[in-house]
Amino acid sequence: MKIIKVKNYEELSRTAATIIAGTILSKPDCILGLATGSSPVGTYDQLAAMYEDGILDFSHVKSVNLDEYVGLDGSNDQSYRYFMNKNLFSRVNIDIKNTYVPDGTNPDADACCSAYNTLLENIGTVDLQLLGIGPNGHIGFNEPADHFEAGTHCVDLTDATIQANKRFFASEEDVPRKAYTMGIGNIMRAKSILLVANGKNKAKALAAALKGPVTPQCPASILQFHPNAIIVADEDAMSEL
Numbered sequence: 001m002k003i004i005k006v007k008n009y010e011e012l013s014r015t016a017a018t019i020i021a022g023t024i025l026s027k028p029d030c031i032l033g034l035a036t037g038s039s040p041v042g043t044y045d046q047l048a049a050m051y052e053d054g055i056l057d058f059s060h061v062k063s064v065n066l067d068e069y070v071g072l073d074g075s076n077d078q079s080y081r082y083f084m085n086k087n088l089f090s091r092v093n094i095d096i097k098n099t100y101v102p103d104g105t106n107p108d109a110d111a112c113c114s115a116y117n118t119l120l121e122n123i124g125t126v127d128l129q130l131l132g133i134g135p136n137g138h139i140g141f142n143e144p145a146d147h148f149e150a151g152t153h154c155v156d157l158t159d160a161t162i163q164a165n166k167r168f169f170a171s172e173e174d175v176p177r178k179a180y181t182m183g184i185g186n187i188m189r190a191k192s193i194l195l196v197a198n199g200k201n202k203a204k205a206l207a208a209a210l211k212g213p214v215t216p217q218c219p220a221s222i223l224q225f226h227p228n229a230i231i232v233a234d235e236d237a238m239s240e241l
């Protein structure tokens with residue numbers, strides 16, 4: 001595991017975008033695993049700027065997203081499909097048909113999750129999986145649990161996650177209670193993993209993930225077993241290490 005400590009969010013975003021750019025430049029038809037939330041927004045800004053500057057070409061890139069809220073469709077501005085279109089896909093020349101997010105509108109969890117697992121098997125190995133980390137140590141929406149879930153599954157979001165994510169919604173009641181998420185097995189199959197973390201509210205989870213025991217109680221701790229994981233974290237997020 002390689003840990004890159006940076007000063008602040010700006011430096012984190014530039015560093016993470018440079019790593020992703022390296023993947024795209026060395027393999028123009030790469031498969032990127034992508035994340036939503038506040039952590040990667042600056043990274044996506046930097047990637048869009050590199051595209052504008054003519055440095056990056058996304059025309060052969062494919063992407064698979066980690067997760068989606070159940071019940072929200074892509075026109076809902078809180079859905080992760082909407083987030084990805086707004087923050088990255090509409091700003092670069094990726095073919096939208098090559099971008100995949102679990103279908104939050106499918107009320108049949110088994111059908112949705114098995115379709116996404118099949119997609120992940122068929123599309124090929126993810127070259128680089130971008131991750132954020134929840135204050136409770138979740139990755140994707142793999143919440144603290146008594147076992148690691150391998151494949152895409154439907155989760156009941158924990159109260160901690162509902163509290164952490166209500167900032168994006170008009171009220172707490174509006175936060176969906178369920179999500180579809182890639183499992184730990186899906187995530188760990190990526191050739192390389194890039195986790196970005198910033199802010200004091202991530203410090204405890206990051207310390208547990210990097211230095212604590214590998215346990216499903218802190219899902220991000222599984223990254224200790226990945227052969228090619230890079231952590232980019234700012235001073236605040238590293239403050240408990």
Ligand code: F6R
Pocket residue numbers: 034035036037038039040066067131132133134135138139140141
């Ligand atoms: C988002 C995701 C989540 C977030 C995590 C951190 O697709 O899978 O695991 O990465 O909740 O969210 P932020 O970056 O908003 O603190």
